[in-house]
Amino acid sequence: MWTTRLLILGLVRWLQPVHGYDVLKELTSWNAEDWAKIKPGSVYHGLKKLTTDGCLEVVSTEQVDKRPARTSYRVTAKGETEFQQVLREKLWGIEPVVDPFFVAWSFAPVLGPREAAAMLRNRAALITAQMRQNLAWLDVADSGDPTAGSFIPGHVQEAMRLATDAMRLTVDWCERVAVRAENGELGFDDERGYSEETIEHWRRHIRTLPDPATLRSSLRRGVDEGE
Amino acid sequence: MWTTRLLILGLVRWLQPVHGYDVLKELTSWNAEDWAKIKPGSVYHGLKKLTTDGCLEVVSTEQVDKRPARTSYRVTAKGETEFQQVLREKLWGIEPVVDPFFVAWSFAPVLGPREAAAMLRNRAALITAQMRQNLAWLDVADSGDPTAGSFIPGHVQEAMRLATDAMRLTVDWCERVAVRAENGELGFDDERGYSEETIEHWRRHIRTLPDPATLRSSLRRGVDEGE
């Protein structure tokens, strides 16, 4: 994906000279593994690919003691051009967003009206919880004393605000559609309803919300003294 | 991605017995290449993988004349179990949505306040146009005479409605943030503004909206007689 490549190129450009692990740490502090689905293995591959493509160059390969060698990179002129080019191509264009939920939702009629409604209400609850975390996060970012600065750039805060509003929308949608499902207005096959126990069974197998502590740790960097 | 696998499994389950090309055609009629980012190559691979995993089985391999042989599939008991299992796992759980725009947006400060504002307004315009197409689409689905039926299932219509509302939200966000960017409230570096010409240059290189005809053809199946 271009997202992986742009993210790496942009981070090297910003932090240069850097080695892979530092890029990785920065990405982790951005929580990018979540919202950009980028994994460690891809970062190292990306750095090597960008290098063979002439967008990055190796600054040094230092070895301290017996630890693994660290290779440092910096962007070349070609890399800078590609960065500017791709950044604008992606910002000025539009691209459909894939919400994996709606892939599964295509087959929602299989659930039948009762389970579908229960599922949607469960979803509303989960998303509401996430939304609250976002709101708390934005609260901290807002009220962080402006001198020390809350290290969360304004444009990132705005992105978070949009995400939060989108969640609110989704929650309302879930509740509205749950009602429609129950009322048989979506044409779901009534025969296939599942018992309360089945639903409880599935509910138990669901991954819970990401640990609030995880989220907070990614925040720590900016608000350490805030507690 | 699990989306590819579930989509294929679900479609074979629904259309069985089917061969690859028919699954492909169905996916195309769903416009799935857009909203699920699934490509032909992946479909054939997916069918083979699901077969070696014991979720599908080959019904027949018929050869008509000298045309390429068509392999037909049907789901096994194991496949049915996996379908039910995965479907619920994904519907009852939540998973972060990746909006590639926000990957690029991370580097928005590079644009400077002027280009950022112009970019956001351009984005608002593009998304507004898409939104109008969605609204027109929903209009047709709504007013399609209920006897012949508009062949667009209620739950799909609802999904489209949410997507449309999310677009409205995004458009407002773009316009609001454009103003903030211009007012220097986002801390973008002022030095890096780009001239009108540069902006015009980039604008010219941007992919335009998907051809309305494409969208309409995916609709044809349901509303052929509507024109």
Add this chain to the structure above:
DNA sequence: CAAGCGATAGTCAACGTTGAATAAAAAGTA
């Protein structure tokens, strides 16, 4: 009637992604 084009039906090599493995130092803990 030949040429061209789209639909039919699928294969495959090249590429990107990812989980797992490696391995040593530093930090925590009993």
Add this chain to the structure above:
DNA sequence: TACTTTTTATTCAACGTTGACTATCGCTTG
């Protein structure tokens, strides 16, 4: 002090994705 866990730093084989390719049939169009 001895033990375990975490952090540092990266490699790699296995797997999934994708664009490009093959090849035939049927339909239109000049």
